[in-house]
Amino acid sequence: MRLLIVEDDPLLRDGLVVGLRLAGFSPEAVETCADATAALRDGKFEGMVLDLMLPDGSGLDLLASLRRLGSPLPVLVLTANDGTDQKVAGLDAGADDYLGKPFDLSELSARLRAILRRAEGRATPLIGWNGLVLDPARMDGRLGDRALRFSRHEFTILRALIERPGTILSKSDLEERLYGWQEDVESNTVEVHVHKLRNKLGAGFIETVRGVGYRLAEGIA
Known part of the structure; x- marks a missing residue:
C-alpha cells in the first residue's frame, strides 16, 4: 500500500x-x-x-x-x-x-x-480470494490447509492483484506499488517475484496476459 x-x-x-x-x-x-x-x-x-x-x-x-x-x-x-x-x-x-x-x-x-x-469497505482484517487468505498484519497467508510465507515484495504484488481480481495490472502498475518515485526500479523485479509466487501458489494462480500485464486466474481453487 x-x-x-x-x-x-x-x-x-x-x-x-x-x-x-x-x-x-x-x-x-x-x-x-x-x-x-x-x-x-x-x-x-x-x-x-x-x-x-x-x-x-x-x-x-x-x-x-x-x-x-x-x-x-x-x-x-x-x-x-x-x-x-x-x-x-x-x-x-x-x-x-x-x-x-x-x-x-x-x-x-x-x-x-x-x-x-x-x-476499502472491508470489515475483516483478512483478505480472501479463490481459496487464498492473506493477513496484511503478518504478511502471510493460507491456501487451503497450507500456510504460506511471503517476502515484502511478493506480498505487495499479490495484494495488488487480489484487491482487483480479474483486472489486468501492468508491470508499471505493480512497480508503482513496489517503489516510490525516489527509488530506482530494477528491470526484472516484477517478473522475479511473480515467478516466486507461482512456485508457492501454483503455476496457474497468476496469469500473464502477453504484452499487457498480470491478473489472477479464475476457477483454480
Missing part, C-alpha cells in the same frame, strides 16, 4: 520510512506542505501520515484543502500536541485517525491498516 509521509523531522521521517516499509507498506516521504501537494498531484497514494507542524504551513490547512477538493484519501494525523482541542480540530478537518507523539510503530501500523481497511 503506497503511503505518503509528511514529516519535517529528518530522524522521525527516516524512521517512519524504514519502519513502515518493514510493516509491509510502500512509504514515500516529504517534509513540507508544498512538497506534499506536488506529490499528491503526481502520485497514486492509498493513505497519508501527516504531521501538523510543518515548515511552510499547517498540516491542518493541507488536510482541509484536500477534503475541499473531494479527496477521500485516508489520513492519519501525527502531532506532539495531542490535547483534546487539537484532536477535535484534526478530526473535523477530515482526519481519519489521530496519534500523538511519541508513539509505538506497531500501533501506527495497526491504525493505518484499520483506516485503509475501512476505506
Whole structure:
C-alpha cells in the first residue's frame, strides 16, 4: 500500500520510512506542505501520515484543502500536541485517525491498516480470494490447509492483484506499488517475484496476459 509521509523531522521521517516499509507498506516521504501537494498531484497514494507542524504551513490547512477538493484519501494525523482541542480540530478537518507523539510503530501500523481497511469497505482484517487468505498484519497467508510465507515484495504484488481480481495490472502498475518515485526500479523485479509466487501458489494462480500485464486466474481453487 503506497503511503505518503509528511514529516519535517529528518530522524522521525527516516524512521517512519524504514519502519513502515518493514510493516509491509510502500512509504514515500516529504517534509513540507508544498512538497506534499506536488506529490499528491503526481502520485497514486492509498493513505497519508501527516504531521501538523510543518515548515511552510499547517498540516491542518493541507488536510482541509484536500477534503475541499473531494479527496477521500485516508489520513492519519501525527502531532506532539495531542490535547483534546487539537484532536477535535484534526478530526473535523477530515482526519481519519489521530496519534500523538511519541508513539509505538506497531500501533501506527495497526491504525493505518484499520483506516485503509475501512476505506476499502472491508470489515475483516483478512483478505480472501479463490481459496487464498492473506493477513496484511503478518504478511502471510493460507491456501487451503497450507500456510504460506511471503517476502515484502511478493506480498505487495499479490495484494495488488487480489484487491482487483480479474483486472489486468501492468508491470508499471505493480512497480508503482513496489517503489516510490525516489527509488530506482530494477528491470526484472516484477517478473522475479511473480515467478516466486507461482512456485508457492501454483503455476496457474497468476496469469500473464502477453504484452499487457498480470491478473489472477479464475476457477483454480
